Structure formats: structure tokens, C-alpha cells
Amino acid sequence: MSIFSKIKDAIFGHKATPAPADRPQIPAGMDGSTAPAPTPTVDAGPVDVEQVLKEMSAAKGNPDLNYQSSIVDLMKLLGLDSSLDHRQQLADELGYTGDKDGSAEMNIWLHKEVMRQLAANGGNVPASMLG
DSSP, X not given: OOHHHHHHHHHHOOOOOOOGGGSOEEOOOTTSOOEEOOOOXXXXXXXXXXXXHHHHHHHTTOOSOOXXXXXXXXXXXXXXXXXXXXXXXXXXXXXXXXXXXXXXXXXXXXXXXXXXXXXXXXXXXXXXXXX
């Protein structure tokens, strides 16, 4: 799985399927059995990226992370490896063409590009994070 996919999955999450007890039952058939109704597909709309990140930060006790503009802090908040090696891999995935030396320029570009990609994949990203 790509590093961007891990970032996206951590923010967008996975659609939960209701537990069997929460599913409506189809009326009894001729044999007297019941079966769970098909699970409806619900389109919850765009994911509010800023809200999700705020909730994750709060759940972790509001760690002092500048995830709004730092790729390193964003990855830490999401529980991902933020090492230079992983950021270089992310840079390759996203098409960064500059020096992959961990410079501020690379890291700023990575954060902005991750936010642009999240927006392109259905995320609602505030303009302040798109840079």
C-alpha cells in the first residue's frame, strides 16, 4: 500500500457495516427463518478533513503537533512513520521533482500536495491547508 493511501485511509476511514443486531430483518419465509436485510449503501458526502484531524488530535490528548502545515506532524498524528525515507517515498509517489533531502521546501510541498490529493479524492480541505 502506498504511503498516500495510508494517509487517505487514516483520514477517510472505512465505511462501517452495521452489526447484525442493528440490521432490519426480512419477514419470516415459509421455513420460518429470518434473514438480515441487505445493507444499504450510504454516501456520506465529502470527508471534512480539518474536522477529522481535529478529532484525532483531541482523541490523542491534543499533542503539540502542527498538522495544519507540517507533513511530519501530520504523519505523526495519523500514526505513520514520518522518517525521511518515508517522506522521500511519498515525494516519489506524488511526483516531487526537487531534491529529496528533507528540506523545508520538500516538506512544505509534500503537505500541500497531500492536501490537494485529499481534496481531489473527495475530501473537503480548507483553503488554509491547501496553501
